[in-house]
Amino acid sequence: MKTAIFACILVLASFSTPARAQYGGAMGSTWNNPVSALSNVQMWNNINAIAGRRAMLKSSLRKLGCSDAQMNAMASESELMLALSRKSCGGSAAGGPSQATAGRTRATATPARPPVPPLGFRPSGERVVLPQIVAAITQDASERQALTRLIGGAIDQFEAAERVKGSEYDLASAMSFFASVSIHLQDPRTEINSAGADALTNALRESLGPKAASIGNSDKQQLYEALLSFGMLFALSARSADASTLAQLKQTSAEVSRKLMGLDVARYRFSSDGLVSVH
Secondary structure (H helix, E strand, O other), X not given: OHHHHHHHHHHHHHOOOOOOOEEEOOOOOEEEOOOOOOOOHHHHHHHHHHHHHHHHHHHHHHOOOOOHHHHHOOOOHHHHHHHHHHOOOOOOOOOOOOOOOOOOOOOOOOOOOOOOOOOEOOOOOOOOOHHHHHHHHOOOHHHHHHHHHHHHHHHHHHHHHHHHHOOOOEHHHHHHHHHHHHHHHHOOOOOOOHHHHHHHHHHHHHHXXXXXXXXXXXXXXXXXXXXXXXXXXXXXXXXXXOHXXXXXXXXXXXXXXXXXXXXXXXXXXXXXXXXXXXX
């Protein structure tokens, strides 16, 4: 697996500089990185601030009896603020059922279909970037097939889990996943924080969503695939890695994160509220 890791560095070397925001694939294609001009230190600092505000709101809601599960299910700050204004994480104010519903059974409402995320896209129907990454790793046809099946299967599982949440094919969730893997590799003793990853996904939608209208569908898909393909490869490689390989994964994942997302993973760790600065 060390060979695959060093090959990934060669794949990175084939990318052009972040300033141009255009990347070259191993099979000759080019594509624009849709977040290169949007994600910068200021944006990540803003996301860190969102995590801080979420933590303060949740601290106040805990005093009202709200559970972590209830609060983590609230995607945005506005939902937390609304719950605080109502003094309840349920459907009515603290202190029991409201007068309008007391003594009556509520009809079960059919949950509304979640709106398309601002960084969502319509998939083309086939993987575009994964075959290019695999082609750069090995020239052996059987090894390519095995790697494609391994990484592609892991991506399929990720998308199935996101589908349950109603947020499949979403660049924000791919960015959050890669950040989770990369930050975990900076210190493998830490656990990947699922609640924190979900909070980061929502913070990315909030920060990048208003600017997403200019991002093309194809560019979204290709960056999405690149982040998931690299993230899955790094995560799978780390499972049985020795100390030397873990050190290489730490360095390489940090470099990919910087190039593709403008994120310096050495500066952040996860809490249940998203990214928090450690420097």
